Amino acid sequence: MTVALLAHEKFPEDAKTAVSMLRYADDEIVAVLDRDRAGTRVSDHLSGVQDAPIVAGMDDVDDCDELLVGIAPIGGGFDDSWRPDVRAALERGCDVTAGLHYFLNDDEEFADLAAANDCELRDVREPSPDLTVSEGVADEVDAEVILTVGTDCSVGKMTATLELYEAARERGADAAFIPTGQTGIMIAGWGNPIDRVVSDFTAGAVEEMILEKGNDHDYLFVEGQGSIVHPAYSAVTCGILHGAMPDELVLCHEAGREAIHGYEDTPLPALPEYVDLYESLAGPVHDADVVAGALNTRSLDTDEGARSAVDAYSRTLSVPASDPIRFGSDELLEALL
Amino acid sequence: MTVALLAHEKFPEDAKTAVSMLRYADDEIVAVLDRDRAGTRVSDHLSGVQDAPIVAGMDDVDDCDELLVGIAPIGGGFDDSWRPDVRAALERGCDVTAGLHYFLNDDEEFADLAAANDCELRDVREPSPDLTVSEGVADEVDAEVILTVGTDCSVGKMTATLELYEAARERGADAAFIPTGQTGIMIAGWGNPIDRVVSDFTAGAVEEMILEKGNDHDYLFVEGQGSIVHPAYSAVTCGILHGAMPDELVLCHEAGREAIHGYEDTPLPALPEYVDLYESLAGPVHDADVVAGALNTRSLDTDEGARSAVDAYSRTLSVPASDPIRFGSDELLEALL
Structure with a gap:
């Protein structure tokens, strides 16, 4: 087209x-x-x-x-x-x-x-009228489900998801991208706008997409939204976490971000707290571990500074990390595929 | 009327x-x-x-x-x-x-x-068209905000909230009830049906009610919904937790419940895990502690059995507990007011 x-x-x-x-x-x-x-x-x-x-x-x-x-x-x-x-x-x-x-x-x-x-x-932001509540069965699909989760909004979750999806396909993996926001939906040409669905159907609208694609691929890369500690958007984040029932999480963060964007009185928790929160919240519905970290280094001028920030991020999370735009997705895919 | x-x-x-x-x-x-x-x-x-x-x-x-x-x-x-x-x-x-x-x-x-x-x-389930995203300012109201949170759906959160609200008023406290579901809205004659709002506005729809009532009362008793580990409804729970910015939480549970109602493959986590989850999820937005427990003992035939279940629930949570319908709300109010 x-x-x-x-x-x-x-x-x-x-x-x-x-x-x-x-x-x-x-x-x-x-x-x-x-x-x-x-x-x-x-x-x-x-x-x-x-x-x-x-x-x-x-x-x-x-x-x-x-x-x-x-x-x-x-x-x-x-x-x-x-x-x-x-x-x-x-x-x-x-x-x-x-x-x-x-x-x-x-x-x-x-x-x-x-x-x-x-x-x-x-x-694309008008939800389908057929959406309903989750049945809690997204973990029954054949594919490994990988979800990007964030420390905040606008840290690069969609970009990380698309970079991982494309890099996985370049390696020959049978992967699909699961869009959850308007830009992802426009790129993919399909998808449910999770931030616009009825709140009771948040998890269900994600589950529906996992069920639609999950038995036709080996890996699903699910675009995350918001952050589990966001004062306004955490409901969407939580619904995606429980509706997608991911096996693996990629924690996305922007270098230098210290407070929730637009809510400057709300400092970001320490990074290990995010790991604990996402894993302990996912666990009762479906076990998921943070296995990789994506760091957005757009605010750092030099590649050297960015590399050192990525290394520190990896050490703090105790998992492989990269800036997929600046340094590619190899380290992340090693952990994910 | x-x-x-x-x-x-x-x-x-x-x-x-x-x-x-x-x-x-x-x-x-x-x-x-x-x-x-x-x-x-x-x-x-x-x-x-x-x-x-x-x-x-x-x-x-x-x-x-x-x-x-x-x-x-x-x-x-x-x-x-x-x-x-x-x-x-x-x-x-x-x-x-x-x-x-x-x-x-x-x-x-x-x-x-x-x-x-x-x-x-x-x-009453049709949301107002004026709802929008949360500004993260519910903690600026004068009132102490008390939220009921649950181990599952249908464990008695609305009933506990209303019992606490009425008992507090009987003691002369200046309290208001903040309804979040259709039954609560019918009883109160006002309120936002949180499970029907656009998911992006979940926290905002709660915040709006806190701001409306929070400077006219000393205590707000907010009706919780769902459970933070519910496969379908956790988004609503999470949005209420962050939108209401409660100071104190009352953990509601039904004696004998072992799995999520309607999702029998999903066992309930241990009770202390709920305490950790609710507190660690609330904390980054606004600190909240579980200070009391409400146990629904409708499945237990004898008052003796119910009393012993309440005592065990209190010991497990390390906070005062009661079944507000069976044994009244005195112990709970001691901890809350």
């Missing part, structure tokens, strides 16, 4: 979804829409990802099957300055996908245009 | 909501509708609760302000055999309240009748 990514005024720093699509999606990205950087190319800003031209709007995009909203403002609303591009895409018969809290399908103009032009509006 | 309770074919054993209304609500219960037990009285079946006649249907109810659906079939659907009574109530201008997953407001016949007769349909 050919895809254009909408990232007006935000590419690349504040366009997490667009950048992740360029890095991980199998789709061909034909353009990035950013009116502030039109005329440059993705490769002028980022390395290690698909290249594509950056254009001012849909009128400068030749041919594409889908326009994907690759940015999300705080609150998850729809910015009306994006409307002309969404309208233009639909008028050309191009599907439009978004992961906003504002659902495109509830927008009358877009719904009418999609119907008239026989194309689809995909709100 | 005068209330009739619908409990067809289920009173009293399988009518938890109806029985709890009779036990705890301030409303005057004018009748219980149960076509199988019509002609008897509540006092023929239960002691220690309001008495009321049991009748076959709304036609036998004289005067009432509200019909409340006091039973919930598995799955939370609406049983069509209740329709004539709901219809009759609305035609008389009587409000109708339910805590089902099936919303009365979505039923065209009921919505039309309510509009025509100027009365209200209240679906």
Whole structure:
């Protein structure tokens, strides 16, 4: 499929979804829409990802099957300055996908245009109406289930999960990626948005995905969310931990992070406390051990400093560690596969 | 307010909501509708609760302000055999309240009748559209926050919470009850149904209630849900623990329970493990200690056996314990107030 990514005024720093699509999606990205950087190319800003031209709007995009909203403002609303591009895409018969809290399908103009032009509006954050409570049977699948868990939000759990999944496949392992958030769902093209489901169905919505894929693969890499000590999002983390019934955990952390992001009065517990908490909370439902650590070293300028931070992280956790983006996933896969 | 309770074919054993209304609500219960037990009285079946006649249907109810659906079939659907009574109530201008997953407001016949007769349909399980993420500030209220936590579902957390709340008020303490489930909400006449909110808002929906009441009272008794090791519902439990930011926890358990109800392959952890888990999970957000234990001894026939079970429970937890229904709440309040 050919895809254009909408990232007006935000590419690349504040366009997490667009950048992740360029890095991980199998789709061909034909353009990035950013009116502030039109005329440059993705490769002028980022390395290690698909290249594509950056254009001012849909009128400068030749041919594409889908326009994907690759940015999300705080609150998850729809910015009306994006409307002309969404309208233009639909008028050309191009599907439009978004992961906003504002659902495109509830927008009358877009719904009418999609119907008239026989194309689809995909709100990946709208949960399926068929979700229900967990039966507690995710551990019955054949696959080994590996879950990323975090010390906080935004420490790199999705990235670590995708890096591990891709590296495992490069080694020839039969692995699948289980997405749980809107960006993961856009990359994978399927999945349940766990943070938007009814709270009673949190574990059940994860279990459903494990059961769907678990007997067709040897390894499932499950994208974690939040942190078990997050003042706002721990419910989602806990539901994923018990719904996925993982065999192995990868503890993800960002070097230098000392307090919960946005809740600066809440200091992060010591790292060994996280290991104890995740393992003792998982155990009564299904035994899971922290067997590897992923450290996000983006705040460290030198590779030398990053290497030494990774080594210290590994010693503290007593398990192999790496920054999968900076140093690859080899040490982690040795522990996991 | 005068209330009739619908409990067809289920009173009293399988009518938890109806029985709890009779036990705890301030409303005057004018009748219980149960076509199988019509002609008897509540006092023929239960002691220690309001008495009321049991009748076959709304036609036998004289005067009432509200019909409340006091039973919930598995799955939370609406049983069509209740329709004539709901219809009759609305035609008389009587409000109708339910805590089902099936919303009365979505039923065209009921919505039309309510509009025509100027009365209200209240679906207490439908969350407010204004809920959002927690700010992590519930610990800023003046009140001492006391949360019941459980070893499993259906061990008596709501009952323990209400007994403690009422006993505290009898002692002259300025206490409020914070409901988190549909029965608690019906009894209190307000509250957020935490198991139905968007999972990202689980903690936030509890925090909102703590902030609403926390500066007007000295003690808040918060109704817990589920269990932190429940394969399906732990997300709700975790969100309440972090959203309420309690100062003190009361661990609730049912004597003789050995496995998670409905998940018989999942044995309950040892009781001290629960204490460790709840305290170590709460700590990073707000310190909370298990300071008392509530043991539900309904399965034990003799008071002697129940007393000995309570004593053993107290020794195991190293905190005061009681069965608040059987032996009152004095020991617990000594530890809590």
